[in-house]
Amino acid sequence: xxxxxxxxxxxxxxxxxxxxxxxxxxxxxxxxxxxxxxxxxxxxxxxxxxxxxxxxxxxxxxxxxxxxxxxxxxxxxxxxxxxxxxxxxxxxxxxxxxxxxxxxxxxxxxxxxxxxxxxxxxxxxxxxxxxxxxxxxxxxxxxxxxxxxxxxxxxxxxxxxxxxxxxxxxxxxxxxxxxxxxxxxxxxxxxxxxxxxxxxxxxxxxxxxxxxxxxxxxxxxxxxxxxxxxxxxxxxxxxxxxxxxxxxxxxxxxxxxxxxxxxxxxxxxxxxxxxxxxxxxxxxxxxxxxxxxxxxxxxxxxxxxxxxxxxxxxxxxxxxxxxxxxxxxxxxxxxxxxxxxxxxxxxxxxxxxxxxxxxxxxxxxxxxxxxxxxxxxxxxxxxxxxxxxxxxxxxxxxxxxxxxxxxxxxxxxxxxxxxxxxxxxxxxxxxxxxxxxxxxxxxxxxxxxxxxxxxxxxxxxxxxxxxxxxxxxxxxxxxxxxxxxxxxxxxxxxxxxxxxxxxxxxxxxxxxxxxxxxxxxxxxxxxxxxxx
Numbered sequence: 001x002x003x004x005x006x007x008x009x010x011x012x013x014x015x016x017x018x019x020x021x022x023x024x025x026x027x028x029x030x031x032x033x034x035x036x037x038x039x040x041x042x043x044x045x046x047x048x049x050x051x052x053x054x055x056x057x058x059x060x061x062x063x064x065x066x067x068x069x070x071x072x073x074x075x076x077x078x079x080x081x082x083x084x085x086x087x088x089x090x091x092x093x094x095x096x097x098x099x100x101x102x103x104x105x106x107x108x109x110x111x112x113x114x115x116x117x118x119x120x121x122x123x124x125x126x127x128x129x130x131x132x133x134x135x136x137x138x139x140x141x142x143x144x145x146x147x148x149x150x151x152x153x154x155x156x157x158x159x160x161x162x163x164x165x166x167x168x169x170x171x172x173x174x175x176x177x178x179x180x181x182x183x184x185x186x187x188x189x190x191x192x193x194x195x196x197x198x199x200x201x202x203x204x205x206x207x208x209x210x211x212x213x214x215x216x217x218x219x220x221x222x223x224x225x226x227x228x229x230x231x232x233x234x235x236x237x238x239x240x241x242x243x244x245x246x247x248x249x250x251x252x253x254x255x256x257x258x259x260x261x262x263x264x265x266x267x268x269x270x271x272x273x274x275x276x277x278x279x280x281x282x283x284x285x286x287x288x289x290x291x292x293x294x295x296x297x298x299x300x301x302x303x304x305x306x307x308x309x310x311x312x313x314x315x316x317x318x319x320x321x322x323x324x325x326x327x328x329x330x331x332x333x334x335x336x337x338x339x340x341x342x343x344x345x346x347x348x349x350x351x352x353x354x355x356x357x358x359x360x361x362x363x364x365x366x367x368x369x370x371x372x373x374x375x376x377x378x379x380x381x382x383x384x385x386x387x388x389x390x391x392x393x394x395x396x397x398x399x400x401x402x403x404x405x406x407x408x409x410x411x412x413x414x415x416x417x418x419x420x421x422x423x424x425x426x427x428x429x430x431x432x433x434x435x436x437x438x439x440x441x442x443x444x445x446x447x448x449x450x451x452x453x454x455x456x457x458x459x460x461x462x463x464x465x466x467x468x469x470x471x472x473x474x475x476x477x478x479x480x481x482x483x484x485x486x487x488x489x490x491x492x493x494x495x496x497x498x499x500x501x502x503x504x505x506x507x508x509x510x511x512x513x514x515x516x517x518x519x520x521x522x523x524x525x526x527x528x529x530x531x532x
Contacts, residue, residue, distance in 0.1 A: 036283020055360035068244025125355025188234030193242030305387025
């Protein structure tokens with residue numbers, strides 16, 4: 001009950017922070033982290049223990065699933081070589097270099113402890129990456145690389161972490177066995193994700209298109225998949241990512257429109273709440289982390305954390321700038337220091353924020369080895385990890401938006417929304433013209449639809465329909481009038497309900513239509529703001 005009360009109070013603080021976010025002009029994750037640090041120092045609110053089980057089994061599965069669901073599979077395949085280099089190659093290189101440096105500079109650090117530290121802080125965090133870069137004007141290629149990296153790097157880092165952990169608790173380590181474990185754990189996770197996704201595909205028909213049942217099953221699947229993979233000693237991260245991508249690829253034909261709308265709204269809320277609570281609770285962990293560390297050692301450990309933070313940036317910049325795999329086409333076409341390729345290098349290099357997964361891995365370290373001997377330096381690893389996370393989130397997270405504005409990466413040329421609309425209209429016209437109507441009424445309806453579509457196509461093809469400033473202003477005015485009309489209808493709807501002339505079921509149905517209309521208009525207005 002006490003923990004529930006803490007969560008309620010922290011949730012209230014989360015709501016208050018969200019309300020003041022716009023005035024402070026800070027990214028929500030950073031604002032929540034700072035608020036958590038302030039609360040931990042002032043001790044105004046009792047802290048909640050961030051257990052590894054809560055992160056790995058409760059927070060991580062839905063966030064990974066949502067990110068995988070919203071990942072473009074064609075874009076992911078196109079950038080897979082770069083994603084795999086960052087998610088696997090860079091993680092292992094970072095783990096090794098950090099281990100070497102930690103072993104040299106930190107007194108009493110054995111090789112196994114040094115590799116543990118390297119594995120813990122090597123992966124940029126999925127939660128941090130998607131939360132801080134969301135809404136920033138990044139080219140789609142960079143977004144795909146960053147999100148793809150954040151989906152896969154946790155798996156490679158956690159596998160390296162498990163291998164180093166085995167060395168600590170057992171006192172035995174083999175590079176050959178570690179490599180074999182990496183392959184089997186990774187393949188096992190992929191197989192589990194595909195197997196559960198395929199099983200759901202086959203069993204889905206028994207849900208009979210019930211949107212509530214479909215949504216509930218989709219909620220459970222990420223948790224069940226992660227848990228099953230971990231129990232089978234496979235990668236739960238890879239299993240959930242593969243499941244999310246597999247179901248997303250089949251979602252167009254698998255789910256009804258009502259189910260997709262319901263799932264979309266649910267995931268938006270649950271991921272938003274989880275991200276908010278995680279960053280707020282992360283900032284509140286400071287008292288627990290420094291409890292076992294002498295205060296005289298804190299300045300030295302902070303310097304270690306700052307040094308490792310700088311090394312992380314240098315390693316990432318070196319890998320991205322050294323491998324011709326990145327932006328090969330641009331390198332051939334452009335010269336100069338501020339070529340498009342160099343702009344992408346800078347943004348990618350500065351986007352490696354660490355987060356809750358690293359802290360959860362540090363917290364998951366056991367207190368004793370297999371012989372019952374206390375594992376030394378556990379508190380040191382935990383504090384350095386926390387310091388590195390804070391530096392990456394605050395320094396990189398605070399400066400990344402301004403860096404993007406300064407560098408101004410070029411947007412990729414893409415087929416726009418107007419072209420897609422015209423394509424769909426052309427295909428629809430062809431379909432209607434080939435439709436064989438058996439009744440006069442059908443012919444009249446088809447003819448009316450054809451005329452309407454041709455009129456829409458003519459309007460879309462006009463030169464003035466382009467996104468000029470005057471056209472954008474015209475559409476803004478149009479949408480504002482639409483919103484006023486919706487609000488008028490809503491007031492009239494409420495008046496008629498209060499009069500008792502219509503049943504609540506009929507009122508709710510019309511209310512849902514108005515809500516859907518409002519959501520569509522707001523989406524169009526947000527699109528205009530982005531283009532403007």
